[in-house]
Amino acid sequence: MWFLTHAWLIPALPALSFVLILVFGKKFLGPTRAHYIGIPFVLAAFVLSLLTAGAWISRSNDHVETEAAAMSGVDAKCSEIAAAADKGPEVFEASLAGETKASPAATTPTEATPAVEAAASEEHPSQPVVRCASWWQNDDSVFTIGTIIDGQSVLMLVVVTLISLLVHVFSTDYVNGDRRYTHYFAFLSLFTASMLFFVLSQSILQMIVGWELVGVCSFALIGHWWEEKPNSDAALKAFITNRVGDIGLLIGVIILFFESGQNWSVLDINTKANTGQIGHTYLLVASLCLLTAVMSKSGQFILHTWLPDAMAGPTPVSALIHAATMVVAGIYMVARLYPVFFHGLSISGSSVNAMAVIGSVTALFGALLAFVQKDIKKVLAYSTVSQLGFMVTALGVGAWTAALFHLFTHAFFKACLFLGAGSLSHACHHSFNMVDDMGGMRKVMPKTFKTFVIGTGALAGIFPLAGFWSKDEILAGTGGLNAANGTYTFALIMLLLAAFCTAAYMTRVIWYAFYGEYRGHGEPHESGPRITVPLVILAVLGAVAGFANLPKSIGGWKLPEAISLRFEHLVEPVGVFFPGKDAGFTHAGFNVGLALLSLGVAGAGVYLTYLFYWKRALKPLEGLAERNKLAGAGKNILVNKYYLDTLYTTIIVGAIKGPIAKATYWFNQNVIDGAVNGVGRNAVKAGQFVYETIDQQVVDGAVNGTASIASSTGGGLRKIQTGRIQQYAALFFAAAALLAGVFVVVIG
Amino acid sequence: MFVIQFLMLSAILFSIGVYGVLVRRNGVLVLMSIELILNAVNINLVAFGTSSGLSGQVFALFVIAVAAAEVGVGLAILLMIYRNRRSIDIDQLDELKG
Numbered sequence: 001m002w003f004l005t006h007a008w009l010i011p012a013l014p015a016l017s018f019v020l021i022l023v024f025g026k027k028f029l030g031p032t033r034a035h036y037i038g039i040p041f042v043l044a045a046f047v048l049s050l051l052t053a054g055a056w057i058s059r060s061n062d063h064v065e066t067e068a069a070a071m072s073g074v075d076a077k078c079s080e081i082a083a084a085a086d087k088g089p090e091v092f093e094a095s096l097a098g099e100t101k102a103s104p105a106a107t108t109p110t111e112a113t114p115a116v117e118a119a120a121s122e123e124h125p126s127q128p129v130v131r132c133a134s135w136w137q138n139d140d141s142v143f144t145i146g147t148i149i150d151g152q153s154v155l156m157l158v159v160v161t162l163i164s165l166l167v168h169v170f171s172t173d174y175v176n177g178d179r180r181y182t183h184y185f186a187f188l189s190l191f192t193a194s195m196l197f198f199v200l201s202q203s204i205l206q207m208i209v210g211w212e213l214v215g216v217c218s219f220a221l222i223g224h225w226w227e228e229k230p231n232s233d234a235a236l237k238a239f240i241t242n243r244v245g246d247i248g249l250l251i252g253v254i255i256l257f258f259e260s261g262q263n264w265s266v267l268d269i270n271t272k273a274n275t276g277q278i279g280h281t282y283l284l285v286a287s288l289c290l291l292t293a294v295m296s297k298s299g300q301f302i303l304h305t306w307l308p309d310a311m312a313g314p315t316p317v318s319a320l321i322h323a324a325t326m327v328v329a330g331i332y333m334v335a336r337l338y339p340v341f342f343h344g345l346s347i348s349g350s351s352v353n354a355m356a357v358i359g360s361v362t363a364l365f366g367a368l369l370a371f372v373q374k375d376i377k378k379v380l381a382y383s384t385v386s387q388l389g390f391m392v393t394a395l396g397v398g399a400w401t402a403a404l405f406h407l408f409t410h411a412f413f414k415a416c417l418f419l420g421a422g423s424l425s426h427a428c429h430h431s432f433n434m435v436d437d438m439g440g441m442r443k444v445m446p447k448t449f450k451t452f453v454i455g456t457g458a459l460a461g462i463f464p465l466a467g468f469w470s471k472d473e474i475l476a477g478t479g480g481l482n483a484a485n486g487t488y489t490f491a492l493i494m495l496l497l498a499a500f501c502t503a504a505y506m507t508r509v510i511w512y513a514f515y516g517e518y519r520g521h522g523e524p525h526e527s528g529p530r531i532t533v534p535l536v537i538l539a540v541l542g543a544v545a546g547f548a549n550l551p552k553s554i555g556g557w558k559l560p561e562a563i564s565l566r567f568e569h570l571v572e573p574v575g576v577f578f579p580g581k582d583a584g585f586t587h588a589g590f591n592v593g594l595a596l597l598s599l600g601v602a603g604a605g606v607y608l609t610y611l612f613y614w615k616r617a618l619k620p621l622e623g624l625a626e627r628n629k630l631a632g633a634g635k636n637i638l639v640n641k642y643y644l645d646t647l648y649t650t651i652i653v654g655a656i657k658g659p660i661a662k663a664t665y666w667f668n669q670n671v672i673d674g675a676v677n678g679v680g681r682n683a684v685k686a687g688q689f690v691y692e693t694i695d696q697q698v699v700d701g702a703v704n705g706t707a708s709i710a711s712s713t714g715g716g717l718r719k720i721q722t723g724r725i726q727q728y729a730a731l732f733f734a735a736a737a738l739l740a741g742v743f744v745v746v747i748g
Numbered sequence: 749m750f751v752i753q754f755l756m757l758s759a760i761l762f763s764i765g766v767y768g769v770l771v772r773r774n775g776v777l778v779l780m781s782i783e784l785i786l787n788a789v790n791i792n793l794v795a796f797g798t799s800s801g802l803s804g805q806v807f808a809l810f811v812i813a814v815a816a817a818e819v820g821v822g823l824a825i826l827l828m829i830y831r832n833r834r835s836i837d838i839d840q841l842d843e844l845k846g
Contacts, residue, residue, distance in 0.1 A: 721844070721845065722842060723842030723843060723845030724838075724839060724842050724845075725838060726839075729770055733766055733770070
């Protein structure tokens with residue numbers, strides 16, 4: 001329990017390492033030894049994550065019967081429902097039904113109760129552990145920051161720290177001698193810390209912070225070699241494309257915050273979405289906005305264009321971005337707020353929704369793009385786009401566990417493939433061009449070759465490697481053959497085509513990189529142990545990770561409970577904060593026919609590519625693009641990446657730079673400036689009028705008039721002021737005489 | 749009853765005095781004219797004093813004393829004016845002309 005309540009240590013360690021490397025790295029350790037700080041800290045975080053996972057496993061074996069009791073691990077000050085659970089079962093039930101004062105959006109409170117009973121009767125509710133501290137307080141709104149520990153976050157803790165650790169080790173060889181070695185390791189640490197901070201987010205506000213931190217770190221690392229213009233362009237592109245989606249994230253989060261009664265807590269929002277306390281329209285709008293964020297962060301079709309360009313960064317960074325941090329953030333966010341999407345997009349019982357369509361289109365279109373790439377890393381990048389499409393589709397069709405399971409297995413084999421590509425380029429003088437600079441490497445780099453082949457097999461979904469199990473679960477989850485949550489036949493067809501393409505393009509990579517004659521220059525050599533050991537570890541994990549979630553029964557042959565569906569049991573939440581059976585959330589069983597079909601499709605992809613490259617048996621297809629107009633046009637579209645970059649840079653940016661900017665300038669000059677100048681001119685005129693009329697004439701006139709009256713009066717009176725005493729005396733006597741006369745007349 | 753003769757005398761003296769003050773240019777003569785005016789007043793005081801005790805005559809004595817002092821100051825001023833300007837022409841003393 002200690003590990004579950006002190007999970008904040010896990011992101012704190014790499015964050016501390018970031019600070020230490022920045023402050024002391026270069027000064028005390030010299031320019032080549034920053035990993036002396038980075039690796040121990042990440043290792044410590046990894047060990048802590050493993051211990052946390054162990055604690056979580058033992059906690060999920062402690063069964064509790066009621067939902068209210070399952071809230072015992074949740075700090076009451078971070079969550080309304082936990083606070084209600086503390087006050088007794090009646091208050092808890094009432095809060096689920098939306099009868100508290102704090103939830104004005106209660107629309108259909110009756111939906112709540114059956115879900116609780118069903119969950120309590122069959123499956124034991126999972127017991128998340130939430131801890132939080134006040135971050136800041138404004139009047140009576142408290143903003144908390146904290147950790148949420150449940151299966152999902154524990155899974156991510158282990159995956160992120162493990163991949164990060166291996167990437168650290170790999171980097172000590174790969175970027176050895178780089179001029180910004182210290183800076184590189186500092187940002188690796190911060191990247192890891194940000195992602196850990198993100199996955200532990202207890203409130204959606206904290207989630208935004210983690211999300212943006214991850215974006216900043218990816219910007220810094222993609223642009224690590226910023227001296228070359230394309231690299232800094234790629235970094236900017238990644239950052240700016242992500243900003244587009246971030247707007248969606250902000251809007252979605254704001255909607256959720258207000259509609260859940262001004263509540264940031266993930267658990268509360270999920271519960272309220274689940275029990276119908278947030279209106280369906282709000283959920284729909286919020287989930288579409290959040291989907292935009294996922295499209296940019298997780299590289300979904302039309303906003304995926306930054307992801308292949310992000311290959312400009314060092315290869316270990318690509319591995320980290322694609323396997324553990326950054327791109328899976330979008331998947332994680334959807335999984336974390338799943339009730340919002342599940343109810344908002346009406347996933348259950350439907351046959352099409354925005355998320356499933358975007359995911360399946362991405363899966364196929366990304367895979368097609370991989371065929372025309374010469375750069376081995378770009379092939380892998382498009383493969384990531386495609387695989388992320390698989391995950392988004394899985395979430396879109398209601399196969400929550402399948403999506404996270406695929407995330408889990410994909411992390412291992414994709415990191416393995418990326419690091420393998422790094423190892424290849426390390427041998428081939430830092431070239432990634434597999435068509436022109438590689439070939440025949442299987443003889444000189446046996447370890448890299450073997451691990452790469454295992455990674456490829458796992459990615460293509462070859463039995464019994466990891467990808468087979470997770471991909472098959474997604475295919476089954478679409479319900480195209482056996483109705484699960486809905487019947488997403490369109491998604492199933494797209495994913496099968498994508499699976500075929502995946503197998504084919506990965507075989508193409510193997511041909512170019514490892515077979516044929518060496519086409520580069522110099523003598524390639526196998527990489528050192530600091531590169532091959534992480535490769536071997538990842539290949540082994542990529543081979544066996546699929547056994548974490550074996551199905552209950554394979555074609556009637558039942559597997560023992562102890563080894564089947566372990567992943568689902570540990571990771572998938574059960575409770576009021578997750579859609580239950582009554583909301584239509586079901587699991588698709590293993591379907592032998594579908595598994596054989598997907599295996600056959602993958603096998604066909606491998607075999608056709610084998611015939612094409614190795615045997616040269618498909619002569620009619622060779623050079624088809626040159627001979628056939630239609631095929632040529634198709635290839636052209638692929639080479640130009642569906643003209644999306646043209647759309648963005650030429651049409652949108654060009655329009656903004658060209659006509660729109662000009663129009664804005666004209667408007668600015670004529671209308672706004674005209675208004676401003678008009679006001680100015682009128683003000684001058686008014687001022688002039690006031691000066692001339694009021695100031696000069698009225699005020700000055702009054703002053704001058706007074707003065708001139710005084711002056712003329714003085715001038716008049718001056719004349720009698722002769723200075724001659726006798727005259728004064730004469731006047732005096734005259735006046736006295738006059739007065740005397742008056743007296744005489746009046747008195748007499 | 750025969751007060752009227754004194755009053756007539758006093759009026760004549762007063763008028764001569766006023767005439768002297770207003771017309772003469774010589775400062776000393778102006779002073780002397782003032783003395784005439786004062787004496788005209790004295791005559792009046794004494795004349796009216798016959799019907800009402802001694803107070804008229806007492807006031808006349810006061811006036812004579814004050815007039816003596818006044819002539820003293822007046823002559824001193826005239827002396828200083830003469831020293832400064834070598835003239836005691838009153839008409840030339842128009843420095844206060846506005």
